[in-house]
Amino acid sequence: xxxxxxxxxxxxxxxxxxxxxxxxxxxxxxxxxxxxxxxxxxxxxxxxxxxxxxxxxxxxxxxxxxxxxxxxxxxxxxxxxxxxxxxxxxxxxxxxxxxxxxxxxxxxxxxxxxxxxxxxxxxxxxxxxxxxxxxxxxxxxxxxxxxxxxxxxxxxxxxxxxxxxxxxxxxxxxxxxxxxxxxxxxxxxxxxxxxxxxxxxxxxxxxxxxxxxxxxxxxxxxxxxxxxxxxxxxxxxxxxxxxxxxxxxxxxxxxxxxxxxxxxxxxxxxxxxxxxxxxxxxxxxxxxxxxxxxxxxxxxxxxxxxxxxxxxxxxxxxxxxxxxxxxxxxxxxxxxxxxxxxxxxxxxxxxxxxxxxxxxxxxxxxxxxxxxxxxxxxxxxxxxxxxxxxxxxxxxxxxxxxxxxxxxxxxxxxxxxxxxxxxxxxxxxxxxxx
Numbered sequence: 001x002x003x004x005x006x007x008x009x010x011x012x013x014x015x016x017x018x019x020x021x022x023x024x025x026x027x028x029x030x031x032x033x034x035x036x037x038x039x040x041x042x043x044x045x046x047x048x049x050x051x052x053x054x055x056x057x058x059x060x061x062x063x064x065x066x067x068x069x070x071x072x073x074x075x076x077x078x079x080x081x082x083x084x085x086x087x088x089x090x091x092x093x094x095x096x097x098x099x100x101x102x103x104x105x106x107x108x109x110x111x112x113x114x115x116x117x118x119x120x121x122x123x124x125x126x127x128x129x130x131x132x133x134x135x136x137x138x139x140x141x142x143x144x145x146x147x148x149x150x151x152x153x154x155x156x157x158x159x160x161x162x163x164x165x166x167x168x169x170x171x172x173x174x175x176x177x178x179x180x181x182x183x184x185x186x187x188x189x190x191x192x193x194x195x196x197x198x199x200x201x202x203x204x205x206x207x208x209x210x211x212x213x214x215x216x217x218x219x220x221x222x223x224x225x226x227x228x229x230x231x232x233x234x235x236x237x238x239x240x241x242x243x244x245x246x247x248x249x250x251x252x253x254x255x256x257x258x259x260x261x262x263x264x265x266x267x268x269x270x271x272x273x274x275x276x277x278x279x280x281x282x283x284x285x286x287x288x289x290x291x292x293x294x295x296x297x298x299x300x301x302x303x304x305x306x307x308x309x310x311x312x313x314x315x316x317x318x319x320x321x322x323x324x325x326x327x328x329x330x331x332x333x334x335x336x337x338x339x340x341x342x343x344x345x346x347x348x349x350x351x352x353x354x355x356x357x358x359x360x361x362x363x364x365x366x367x368x369x370x371x372x373x374x375x376x377x378x379x380x381x382x383x384x385x386x387x388x389x390x391x392x393x394x395x396x397x398x399x400x401x402x403x404x405x406x407x408x409x410x411x412x413x414x415x416x417x418x419x420x421x422x423x424x425x426x427x428x429x430x431x432x433x434x
Contacts, residue, residue, distance in 0.1 A: 005286065012279055018129045024151070025336050037056070038140075038191035043360065044080050044084075044088040044200055045089055046084075046090055047084045047087075047090050047093075047100065048083055050080060050081060051100075051104065053080070055076055055080060055216050056076075056080075056081070058076075059073055059076045059077075059081075059105075060073075060108070062109070063108065063109040063110070063114060063115075063118070063273050064109070064110055065110065065191055066110040066111045067114065068111065068112075068113075069109075069111075069113070069114035069115075069117035069118050069121075073114075073118065075107065075119055077118065077121050077122065077125070078121065078125060081101065081105055082101065082121075082122065082125045082126070082340065083098055084097055084101070085101065085129065085142060085143060085144035085146075086124075086129060086135060086136065086139045091138070092389045094138060094142050095142065095414060096146060098142045098146050098149075099149075099352070101122070101146060101151055102146060102150065103389035105118070105122070105149075106118055106119055106122065106150075112153060114173050115153060116414060118264075118305070119158055120160070120276050122146070122150065122167065123150060123158070123160065123161060123308070126141070126143040126144070126146050126147050127147060127164055128396055129143035130143040130144040130147070130174075130178055130181075131148055131168075131174065131178075137175060137177060137379050138176075140175065140177075140178050141177050141178055141181045142181075143169060144165075144178050144182050144185065145181045145184065145185065147164055147165060147182075147185055148165055148181070148182065148184055148185015148186065148188055149185065149188075149191075155191050156357075157185075157188045157189045157192050158197075159189075159202075160390065161185065161189070161205055162186065162189040162207065162334055164208050165182045165185045165186040165189070166186055166206045166207050166210040167180075167210070168182035168214075169182045169183055169186055169210040169211070169230075170209070170210040170214065170230055170233075170239060171432075173218065173414050174280045176223065176226040176227075176230075177226075178225065179320065179322075180229060180230060180233075182232045183230055183234065184233075186207055186210070186342065187204050187233060187236070187237055190203055190207060190237045190241060191206070191240065192246050192345075193241075194240040194241075197242075200240075200242050201242065201243060203241065204241040204242055206240060207237060207239070207241060208248060211234040211237060211238055212251055214227075214230050214231060215231055215232045215234060215235070215251055215252075215255060216251065216263065216333060219260075219261075226263070228261075228262050228264065228265055228390070231255075231261075231265050231268075232265055232268050235252070235255075235268040235269055235271070235272045235274070236268060236277060237267070237269075237419060238272045239271060239275035239276075241273075241276065242276065243276055243277075243280060243281065244272075244273070244276045244277050244278070244281045245280075245281070246280070246281055246282040247275065247282075249273065249276075249277050249281040249282065249283050250282075252269050252272055252273050252277075253269075253273065253283060253288065255267040255269040256270055256273065256292075256295070257291055257325065260319040261333060262296070263298070263299045263302065263366065264366070266295055267295065267299075267366050267369050267370060268368055268369075269372050270288070270291075270292050270295065270369070271369050271372070272374040272382050273288060273373065273383060274372065274373035274374075274381060274382050277379070277383065277384060277386065278386070282326075283383075283386065284393075285383045285387050286387060288383050289374055289383055289384060289397065292370050292373055292374055292383075292397075294364070295370065296367055296370050296401055297421065297425060298426060299367075299423040300363060300417060300420055300424065301361065301421065303355055303359055303417060303432040304355070304417065304418055305354045306355075307354035307414065308354075310354050311354050353413070353414050354414060355413075355414040356374050356419055357412040357413070360410070360412035360414070360416065361412050362408065362411060363405075363408055363417055363420070364405045364406075364408035364412065365405070366405075367401045367405035367408070367420070368405050368406075368409075369398075369404060370399070370401050371398045371401035371402035371405060372398075372402075374394055374395075374397060374398040375390055375394060375398045375400070377396060377402065382398070384398070400423065400424060401424075404423060404424065406422035407419075407420065408420060
């Protein structure tokens with residue numbers, strides 16, 4: 001379409017439309033004629049300029065006034081607003097841009113059908129960005145995060161997004177960072193659905209297959225950090241998705257007993273079983289309680305063994321030791337590396353305190369979770385309930401783990417951790433690997 005013809009059409013519009021209609025129809029004509037786009041109009045070269053544009057005002061007024069989500073509105077989103085996420089000019093503020101795309105473009109839409117259509121358009125556009133190999137990684141991650149942040153008019157997660165997120169979670173061809181972003185969004189759907197049985201079942205049907213795919217995915221030294229994070233997040237989700245089917249429970253039991261898995265993942269597997277396994281799940285609760293005891297002892301043994309190795313290295317090898325990798329990180333491997341010295345609250349010199357406070361607090365968390373996995377403090381939850389009457393030995397083990405966790409939390413020191421291990425290890429079994 002020539003510029004002359006375009007001007008003639010706009011002239012006719014100006015003579016017959018209201019002010020809002022003039023702007024909206026003009027935008028439609030320009031979009032249809034390809035008169036502007038992200039690449040050739042400086043008015044749309046950054047997000048602040050887009051917010052101030054007349055096309056944006058027309059979109060907001062039309063949607064806020066109950067208008068239909070038509071070709072004009074769709075074209076505005078797809079050709080002007082949504083591409084802003086990938087512009088280099090917005091890169092330093094991409095997180096804010098992501099938030100504004102949802103709040104500014106989807107907020108205040110009066111027509112429910114229009115709101116749903118606009119949200120579908122955003123979801124589809126962001127999925128295309130997140131799954132394209134030639135798109136900048138930070139853009140792909142933020143696009144997937146935006147899908148997880150989409151909301152219905154009631155401000156709950158937008159239900160159709162769950163399937164998109166689950167598909168991304170299970171897609172081994174996507175970068176781990178994008179899949180992690182999908183996990184974050186899927187967890188929001190799971191959390192929201194937990195209190196409504198019908199919704200819980202719907203989300204479970206979507207999420208559980210993807211979660212099992214993650215849990216079965218092979219882990220390599222290069223992917224252990226990301227895989228452990230995703231597995232932990234998925235196990236946390238499983239605990240909120242209602243009763244476990246036998247096949248699901250069998251996979252979680254396998255992870256609990258898998259020595260190649262990190263301690264934290266195995267601890268979360270125990271928590272998931274305690275939260276969601278029932279009699280129909282067909283688990284051997286007695287055997288699982290023994291597995292939990294062994295895991296608790298093993299976790300403390302690894303902490304003390306790392307400290308002993310460091311002490312020997314300092315005494316005879318002249319080593320200085322290294323801090324535990326990722327002690328404060330959200331995505332970290334939790335079973336590797338050596339410990340650095342850390343002054344404790346019991347007055348030991350820094351050089352003699354081989355186990356850092358962070359490791360002691362992590363041990364306290366593990367023991368507390370494992371205690372509740374056997375039987376909660378109020379005796380209303382836990383694997384021991386599947387046996388029938390709670391066995392005295394299971395109750396005693398749970399209390400012992402909980403007491404050790406409380407002691408470590410109150411005094412996060414090496415001596416406290418070593419005492420916890422001594423209390424959990426029968427004298428006859430001392431020195432044996434459970």
